[in-house]
Amino acid sequence: MLNISLDEDELKKLYLEEVRKRVEEIEEDMFLIDTKELCRMLSLSRPTVEKLFIYNPNFPAMRVGKKWLFNRQQVKEYINRWSIDVRKKGGSVEYD
Template identity: 85%
Template sequence: MLNISLDENELKKLALEEVRKRVEEIEEGMFLIDTKELCRLLSLSRPTVEKLFIYDPNFPSMRVGKKWIFHRKEVEEYIKRWSIDVRKKGGNVECD
């Protein structure tokens, strides 16, 4: 006879972790993102994203009608270079 016991909380944790992994996989597969997704990706507010990135002519952005869109991989590469530069300059960013 086989006896199986499950911890409900541990099972929930495992399920949530698998869902998170799948969501990350889907997000990574997104080729283009919009401003809302960019803000979420950077964990920054829209005004901050606009001041720091969107209006910077070097930032990889495109305007389609009234909507800004961004190539996800280009944004990730830009942010990597930007963050290295910020750290070299002391790690502080002024957003005013």
């Protein structure tokens, strides 16, 4: 006779981890993101994102009609460079 026992908490933890991984994969597959997703990605408010990034001519943004769109990979690369530069300058960001 075969006896199988399952730890429900461990099973739930494994399930949630797999779901999280899949959600991340789906997000990575999104080539273009909108302003809402950009704000979520950066953990910043829309006014802050607008002041620091969207209206900066060097930021990889494009306007399609009334909507701003961003290439996810280009944004990641830009933010990596930007954050290195901020840290080199003391780690504080000032904006009006």
